[in-house]
Amino acid sequence: xxxLPMLRRALFAALFILPALPAHAEVAFQQITSPKGIxxxxxxDYSVPIVTxxxxxxxxxxxDPEGKEGLANLMTYMFDEGAGDLTSEPFxxxxxxxxxxxxxxADLDAVHGxxxxxxxxxxxxxxxxxxxxxxxxxxVEAVDRMRDMALSxxxxxxxxxxxxxxxxxxETLYGDHPYARPIAGTVxxxxxxxxxxxxxxxxxxxxRDNLYVGIVGAISADEAxxxxxxxxGNLPQQPDLTPVSDIVPTYGQSLKIDYDLPQTAIYLAYPGxxxxxxxxxxxxxxxxxxxxxxxxxxxxxxxxxxxGLTYNIGSSLQTFEHADALIIGTxxxxxxxxxxIEDVVAEMATNGPTEAELAAxxxxxxxxxxxxxxxxxxxxxxxxxxxxxxxxxINYVSDRTRQIEAITLDQVKAVAARLLGxxxxxxxxxxxx
Amino acid sequence: MTFRTMLALATTIALAAPALAQDAVQxxxxxxEHFALDNGLEVVVIPDHRAPIVTxxxxxxxxxxxxxxxxxxxxxxxxxxxxxxTAKHPGGELxxxxxxxxxxxxxxxxxxxxxxxxxxxxxxxxxxxDFEADRMRGLILSEDVIGAERDVVLEERRMxxxxxxxxxxxxxxxxxLFQNHPYRIPTIGWMHExxxxxRADAVAFYDQYYxxxxxxxxxxGDVDPADVRTLAEASYGLVPRGPTLPxxxxxxxxxxxxxxxxxxxxxxxxxxxxxxxxxxxxxRSAEPGEAEALDLLSEILGGGMRSRFYQQIVxxxxxxxxxxxxxxxxxxxxxxxxxxxxxxxGKTLADVETAVDAQVALLIKDGVTPEELxxxxxxxxxxxxxARDAQEGLANLYGSVLAxxxxxxxxxAWPDRIRAVTPEQVQAVAAKYLDPSIAVTSYLLPSPTGAQ
Numbered sequence: 001x002x003x004l005p006m007l008r009r010a011l012f013a014a015l016f017i018l019p020a021l022p023a024h025a026e027v028a029f030q031q032i033t034s035p036k037g038i039x040x041x042x043x044x045d046y047s048v049p050i051v052t053x054x055x056x057x058x059x060x061x062x063x064d065p066e067g068k069e070g071l072a073n074l075m076t077y078m079f080d081e082g083a084g085d086l087t088s089e090p091f092x093x094x095x096x097x098x099x100x101x102x103x104x105x106a107d108l109d110a111v112h113g114x115x116x117x118x119x120x121x122x123x124x125x126x127x128x129x130x131x132x133x134x135x136x137x138x139x140v141e142a143v144d145r146m147r148d149m150a151l152s153x154x155x156x157x158x159x160x161x162x163x164x165x166x167x168x169x170x171e172t173l174y175g176d177h178p179y180a181r182p183i184a185g186t187v188x189x190x191x192x193x194x195x196x197x198x199x200x201x202x203x204x205x206x207x208r209d210n211l212y213v214g215i216v217g218a219i220s221a222d223e224a225x226x227x228x229x230x231x232x233g234n235l236p237q238q239p240d241l242t243p244v245s246d247i248v249p250t251y252g253q254s255l256k257i258d259y260d261l262p263q264t265a266i267y268l269a270y271p272g273x274x275x276x277x278x279x280x281x282x283x284x285x286x287x288x289x290x291x292x293x294x295x296x297x298x299x300x301x302x303x304x305x306x307x308g309l310t311y312n313i314g315s316s317l318q319t320f321e322h323a324d325a326l327i328i329g330t331x332x333x334x335x336x337x338x339x340x341i342e343d344v345v346a347e348m349a350t351n352g353p354t355e356a357e358l359a360a361x362x363x364x365x366x367x368x369x370x371x372x373x374x375x376x377x378x379x380x381x382x383x384x385x386x387x388x389x390x391x392x393x394i395n396y397v398s399d400r401t402r403q404i405e406a407i408t409l410d411q412v413k414a415v416a417a418r419l420l421g422x423x424x425x426x427x428x429x430x431x432x433x
Numbered sequence: 434m435t436f437r438t439m440l441a442l443a444t445t446i447a448l449a450a451p452a453l454a455q456d457a458v459q460x461x462x463x464x465x466e467h468f469a470l471d472n473g474l475e476v477v478v479i480p481d482h483r484a485p486i487v488t489x490x491x492x493x494x495x496x497x498x499x500x501x502x503x504x505x506x507x508x509x510x511x512x513x514x515x516x517x518x519t520a521k522h523p524g525g526e527l528x529x530x531x532x533x534x535x536x537x538x539x540x541x542x543x544x545x546x547x548x549x550x551x552x553x554x555x556x557x558x559x560x561x562x563d564f565e566a567d568r569m570r571g572l573i574l575s576e577d578v579i580g581a582e583r584d585v586v587l588e589e590r591r592m593x594x595x596x597x598x599x600x601x602x603x604x605x606x607x608x609x610l611f612q613n614h615p616y617r618i619p620t621i622g623w624m625h626e627x628x629x630x631x632r633a634d635a636v637a638f639y640d641q642y643y644x645x646x647x648x649x650x651x652x653x654g655d656v657d658p659a660d661v662r663t664l665a666e667a668s669y670g671l672v673p674r675g676p677t678l679p680x681x682x683x684x685x686x687x688x689x690x691x692x693x694x695x696x697x698x699x700x701x702x703x704x705x706x707x708x709x710x711x712x713x714x715x716x717r718s719a720e721p722g723e724a725e726a727l728d729l730l731s732e733i734l735g736g737g738m739r740s741r742f743y744q745q746i747v748x749x750x751x752x753x754x755x756x757x758x759x760x761x762x763x764x765x766x767x768x769x770x771x772x773x774x775x776x777x778x779g780k781t782l783a784d785v786e787t788a789v790d791a792q793v794a795l796l797i798k799d800g801v802t803p804e805e806l807x808x809x810x811x812x813x814x815x816x817x818x819x820a821r822d823a824q825e826g827l828a829n830l831y832g833s834v835l836a837x838x839x840x841x842x843x844x845x846a847w848p849d850r851i852r853a854v855t856p857e858q859v860q861a862v863a864a865k866y867l868d869p870s871i872a873v874t875s876y877l878l879p880s881p882t883g884a885q
Contacts, residue, residue: 026485027483027484045483047481047482047483048483048818048821048822049818050818050819050821050822052822080738088748089748092738092739093739096738096739096808096812097808099811099812099815101819116819116822118815118818145747145748145751148751148754148777148778149747149754149755151778152704152754152755152775152777152778155703155704155778156702156703156704156775157703158703159700159701159702159703159879160701160703161701261596262591262595262596263588263591263592263595263596293537294528294531294532294537295516295525295528295532296525296528296529296532304585305525305581306581307581307584308580308581308582308583308584308585308588309584309588310585310588311585311586311588311589311592312589312592331588331591331592331596332588333588333591360529360532360533363532363533363534363535364532364533364534364535365535366535367533367534367535367536367554368535368536368537369535370484370485370486370535370554371486371535371536371537371552371553371554372537374484374486375484375486375552375823375824375825376822376823376824377822378822
């Protein structure tokens with residue numbers, strides 16, 4: 001069994017409240033612990049009569065057994081296909097009558113679930129979510145139908161050159177690590193999946209020790225705590241997960257897929273940085289200056305604004321549970337863009353950002369938090385779960401401002417040299433050049 | 434990744450704004466302020482005090498369907514040019530200021546409107562108003578910025594349209610469905626016309642359409658309406674009224690008398706699919722009750738897992754891997770209604786096409802049950818409560834309805850109008866509009882030679 005990083009904080013016997021943001025309106029994070037000892041973060045808000053809950057079980061597609069790739073993905077199709085005594089159709093009618101929206105999805109590291117419900121139909125909605133979490137049926141007829149749907153998706157994507165490009169990219173970066181396996185599986189592996197596979201997988205992954213929960217909306221702390229026990233109180237304490245090793249992606253490779261397309265897609269992978277690395281925030285500021293989420297980044301300025309070579313270019317830090325990378329991506333009519341990207345990166349690696357760039361990005365990083373992370377119930381719930389999964393404390397938001405302000409230009413220069421000094425792995429998908 | 438523009442591509446058939454989220458504020462519409470400045474700028478304020486965020490949007494009542502012949506793409510190209518700077522604020526300054534505020538900003542163009550927005554802390558509202566008011570009449574356009582930005586929009590077309598078989602087919606479908614109305618022309622423009630767009634086109638477009646009396650200001654967020662009025666008068670209020678615009682009368686559709694087919698084969702397509710489309714009225718152009726009935730018809734036929742298509746064609750008979758329907762009633766002139774499907778493995782495209790048609794014919798013949806109509810109404814009305822959760826979505830709703838000829842009262846009354854629809858009305862619009870002999874059918878097929 002894998003030892004997950006100790007992300008969860010000590011359990012609090014009593015509820016306590018810690019306001020997270022100053023300014024006009026306030027979004028106050030609370031940590032709650034249920035009578036059975038399940039903890040979660042909560043934001044109470046009664047201005048709209050809805051409740052949103054989001055939860056993640058660590059595990060995800062990297063837990064797919066070899067030869068059963070696509071299992072986690074297929075499982076996420078099944079939670080509204082019958083649970084408890086209700087087969088598929090009665091379950092869906094009940095969900096529709098309750099007016100609740102339920103969703104599940106899997107990524108490399110976790111299976112995520114969510115429900116958005118009307119406050120005055122909360123009990124009916126939660127009763128259905130409890131059934132879905134605790135006792136999904138995985139009936140043969142429903143599994144067959146959803147498997148056919150998953151197979152249709154695979155067949156539909158099979159001829160698209162981006163499917164092949166994605167396979168080549170992940171296999172080059174991750175070798176034989178589980179991260180290289182196809183998230184949706186292959187026609188062969190998905191065809192072979194059985195209801196028993198789904199049952200075993202659900203049993204192994206849905207437990208209390210690998211669970212993170214965020215709740216937002218018209219619900220009190222006591223009601224939210226009771227909800228935790230209702231939904232998750234009957235799950236086993238410990239999951240039964242297969243250990244997944246950390247992996248350093250392979251850099252310095254050059255990949256090319258020739259296909260007659262109107263543009264060439266270009267991706268570059270540089271080393272990334274772990275979320276708990278002391279230089280993580282410095283790296284994230286550096287990434288923002290290089291190619292982050294605004295029109296002011298260096299890559300956007302050089303390729304789009306000055307040269308009109310692309311509509312869209314950006315960079316991002318990928319921080320998975322077991323691997324990290326800094327990815328740059330764009331689509332362009334000419335491969336001359338690649339040399340310009342590499343020049344922009346080399347300049348950043350050698351000289352780092354300017355004082356003015358650092359001052360501006362600090363303001364952005366501090367000011368953007370509410371807008372990016374707290375704009376709706378669903379976004380807040382996602383933030384609450386994400387912060388817990390990253391092992392950050394409930395006072396993270398206020399701490400974060402202080403930490404960002406303390407970052408020096410030398411720190412950012414050092415982390416730029418560290419990440420961007422490596423020869424990247426490059427993938428190009430497009431016409432022969 | 435950054436996107437300056439999000440084209441509201443008309444090829445996307447979905448429950449768009451008016452269908453999804455009208456009257457999202459039922460219960461506290463009293464809190465919404467609606468007024469006009471002396472220069473004709475219409476202002477809507479939607480208070481939302483849940484987080485320290487404000488969404489500031491300016492909507493211009495001009496879109497691609499208002500373009501002059503031969504100038505396709507100018508509305509969207511111009512949207513890009515609006516970021517190129519004024520005498521007071523050089524190009525790039527707005528982006529930089531929004532960035533340092535931790536905000537986000539962008540713009541989008543559709544057939545009927547063009548909108549610009551920033552989402553920022555409430556303290557920054559006055560600054561944003563100064564920027565938007567300044568570029569409403571003060572834009573400076575040089576030949577240099579025109580050339581570089583035209584390259585960007587040509588790359589945008591390559592990325593969004595040329596690189597996607599689905600998008601190319603959608604463009605051809607609209608061009609076939611609308612025989613005369615400019616909704617047949619893609620909002621991003623035809624490539625050969627986009628390449629010719631120039632500074633004179635941009636300046637003419639700007640002078641004609643960008644003025645307070647052709648614009649709507651929407652402010653949603655952690656603000657006080659009285660403060661918004663004061664700030665708006667001190668910024669937008671100083672912009673002079675532009676020339677009075679003539680009524681938006683576009684070329685109209687002739688009677689449709691033929692069934693037409695559009696086919697695209699591409700080696701990247703793995704599974705064949707089809708759609709069938711009709712021109713139907715929008716909320717603005719429909720007889721009373723018809724647009725509401727079309728919304729409910731699309732929901733009952735193909736709106737999700739409880740729909741007839743999904744239950745009968747995907748679940749019970751296993752013919753389709755998916756099947757659905759969509760109606761977007763939010764356009765200024767006519768709208769589209771579409772049905773679509775793709776076969777399950779072992780079934781053919783003809784199988785699923787036949788099954789979808791049979792469901793439409795059955796509904797036209799026997800109508801809908803009161804129970805399924807009630808369930809569809811409940812889904813629509815509750816989606817409005819959920820819509821109140823997203824400030825930006827609410828701002829979009831009010832802006833898009835007002836920019837396409839609707840009123841705040843239309844938004845307020847929408848749930849009651851949905852509740853009033855009868856089974857007979859749903860059956861009647863199905864019989865009236867979903868006539869296979871005048872539909873456009875689109876096929877997306879794998880290439881006969883297979884992959885490259």
